[in-house]
Amino acid sequence: MEKVVVTYTNPDLDGVASAFAYSELLNKQGEIASYYINGIVQKEIDVVCSLFNIKLHNKLEELSNKKIIVVDTNTLSAVDFVEPKQIIEVIDHHPLSGDNLGNAVVDIQQIGAVCTIIAEKFKEKKIKISREFAILLYYGIISNTINFNAKETTQRDRKMALWLKEQCNEIDVFLIKYIFTEKSKIDIKNLRLAMEVNEKFKLGIEEIIIGQLEIVDAKGFLEKYGDNINKIINQVKNEYEISIVFINLIDILEGYHMIYAPDKNAQDFLNKFGIVFDGNLCKEKGIVLRKEIKRYLRETLKNNN
Ligand SMILES: [Mn+2]
Structure with missing residues (x-):
């Protein structure tokens, strides 16, 4: 059965990048997987995607017959567009919501970004990461750790950001200030x-x-x-x-x-x-x-x- 990776409604870059990249990783491992974005994405996603000409989709799929993987949240009300019993896996870094996640495989780590966890999976499995996923995961780590300034930032976040940078020479630290400034121009x-x-x-x-x-x-x-x-x-x-x-x-x-x-x-x-x-x-x-x-x-x- 097809797997669909989702994140919370109106997500930020960490959620979108990890959902998209995790579905890509599953595909490269021979599974049939896609991702689905619910709601309106935070502005930082538009800023990064237009900067690097990356296209996302959020076409409404029939989700009811899919196995669901949830990233960047473990709160059921945040993914109320799926049935809790569909959820087979959760990858997150937020405090436990206390919600009943049934039989899902739950992986919650105290780390700066879920993007770090997904990047590690590419590296460990030696799966080549294409430019758009390296870019999205890199800036997802930067955004979620506020350029490594958040207290919750770990060595693993720093290490994976460096690794992602090595995978794609378009990644540029000098763009961080531009991205932060642009994303702040909130309508x-x-x-x-x-x-x-x-x-x-x-x-x-x-x-x-x-x-x-x-x-x-x-x-x-x-x-x-x-x-x-x-x-x-x-x-x-x-x-x-x-x-x-x-x-x-x-x-x-x-x-x-x-x-x-x-x-x-x-x-x-x-x-x-x-x-x-x-x-x-x-x-x-x-x-x-x-x-x-x-x-x-x-x-x-x-x-x-
Ligand atoms: Mn996050």
């Missing part, structure tokens, strides 16, 4: 998509939503578009009937992050975890990603109980 109509506020996170008995914005000049962006962000936070609170919604704003060139919580609710909640606000912001040097915040919240909750 404000698409702000909610860029904020990634569509996934509930279970924390003990609580359910919260943490958004994330990865942009250049995060401070300036917040000054300019704070009202738009507030409006979206309120929309999300109403739609999901959730009282705690906040945003992790990452400055991808300056290398800092800020937790932005305009609501007292969210601030009081985060205070209990030792996260202290100055106004609506908790600013820190260095980059902490949303999945690391999730891990921190879970760990703290566990230790306090």
Whole structure:
């Protein structure tokens, strides 16, 4: 039976690149596999694809009779366009969602990018990687680790990025700044998509939503578009009937992050975890990603109980 590799709805480059490249790897191993992208991709994908003239498809296939492989998420609601019982394999690097993944083979590693795991599979199996997959996986690692500045970055991410660069001489470190700058030119109509506020996170008995914005000049962006962000936070609170919604704003060139919580609710909640606000912001040097915040919240909750 044909396998289809999918990732969460409205995915980023790590999700798209690993889904596409993993289906290619399976094909090269003699299996029949394809990939399917659901929703609208994050802007960084368009930036990289047009830069290197790479074409993606997301034609709606009949998925109901396929075996499904999920990459870059282990949350079932994020892939609600497939039936949970279809899922045979999960490859991810996010904290466990707690969802029942049935009999699927689950491979969750604490690593900077799923692209790293997929690249390692090409290397280990000595399968030649063609230019488009080397490019996508390389910039997927760069994007997901914020050019190796995220705390969760590992030696394996660095090693595979180097290896991918050796496989394709079009890969250029000097394009990273261009890609980061271009992906930050968010059309404000698409702000909610860029904020990634569509996934509930279970924390003990609580359910919260943490958004994330990865942009250049995060401070300036917040000054300019704070009202738009507030409006979206309120929309999300109403739609999901959730009282705690906040945003992790990452400055991808300056290398800092800020937790932005305009609501007292969210601030009081985060205070209990030792996260202290100055106004609506908790600013820190260095980059902490949303999945690391999730891990921190879970760990703290566990230790306090
Ligand atoms: Mn990822």
